[in-house]
Amino acid sequence: MLFGVGTFSLLLAVLSTSSALPAGKNCTRKPDVDVGTTALVANVTASPTSVQSMGGAVLANVQPVSSSSVVSASGSSGGSETVQASGASSAASSAAISPTASSSLSASSDSQTFLDLHNEFRALYDADAVTWNDTLASYASDAASLCQFAHTGGPYGENLAAGVGGGYNITTGFTSWINEASDYDSSNPQASHFTQVVWKSTTQIGCAVTSCADGTVFTGYGDSVNIVCEYYPPGNVIGAFASNVAA
Numbered sequence: 001m002l003f004g005v006g007t008f009s010l011l012l013a014v015l016s017t018s019s020a021l022p023a024g025k026n027c028t029r030k031p032d033v034d035v036g037t038t039a040l041v042a043n044v045t046a047s048p049t050s051v052q053s054m055g056g057a058v059l060a061n062v063q064p065v066s067s068s069s070v071v072s073a074s075g076s077s078g079g080s081e082t083v084q085a086s087g088a089s090s091a092a093s094s095a096a097i098s099p100t101a102s103s104s105l106s107a108s109s110d111s112q113t114f115l116d117l118h119n120e121f122r123a124l125y126d127a128d129a130v131t132w133n134d135t136l137a138s139y140a141s142d143a144a145s146l147c148q149f150a151h152t153g154g155p156y157g158e159n160l161a162a163g164v165g166g167g168y169n170i171t172t173g174f175t176s177w178i179n180e181a182s183d184y185d186s187s188n189p190q191a192s193h194f195t196q197v198v199w200k201s202t203t204q205i206g207c208a209v210t211s212c213a214d215g216t217v218f219t220g221y222g223d224s225v226n227i228v229c230e231y232y233p234p235g236n237v238i239g240a241f242a243s244n245v246a247a
Contacts, residue, residue: 136206199235
């Protein structure tokens with residue numbers, strides 16, 4: 001199962017064909033339904049809102065899962081039916097506040113995984129490597145521990161992901177974010193997980209991953225894994241896509 005999140009939000013949900021659920025319909029705050037093959041999935045992206053930053057809209061989009069119960073981050077898979085919708089919601093947060101400087105990487109293999117995944121992909125888009133910030137990581141950890149599929153509304157850029165299934169891990173969640181690159185149109189730039197990951201002006205990140213009990217993020221699918229990444233300075237700023245996202 002897979003989730004991803006940000007202040008200008010993109011939400012994806014996938015349900016197994018065994019679930020007796022109605023077809024998706026347009027709504028403002030709820031994800032639409034996508035009939036997939038095995039599992040429930042949701043993915044959302046955003047960055048904090050400010051006077052100049054994108055925010056205030058919620059886009060609902062569906063992503064199916066593969067037969068191995070691992071979310072297909074690249075798009076549709078065989079035998080699935082996709083329902084898409086969009087809606088609006090109001091959201092606001094304060095301008096970004098500089099996190100406490102930190103050059104040390106937390107003693108965690110997960111921390112290194114997050115950092116390596118970001119920097120390897122950023123290099124493909126001529127974006128400098130980001131450094132790890134423990135203040136951002138602590139903020140992300142607090143948010144992840146809430147086990148809620150919702151933006152914090154905090155001062156940093158934010159991507160969220162959550163999932164259920166034996167094949168779900170940090171790399172799978174990150175891949176769902178960067179696979180949005182194929183949808184990016186430089187002539188009509190839209191905020192996404194992808195644009196926050198490669199945003200050139202972002203120099204520091206902090207991420208966390210935690211296990212959430214059944215009935216919190218998802219209900220009836222077992223425990224889930226919840227991922228939160230925070231970014232400073234935040235990306236997805238209106239008018240700055242051309243200089244921050246390489247074509």
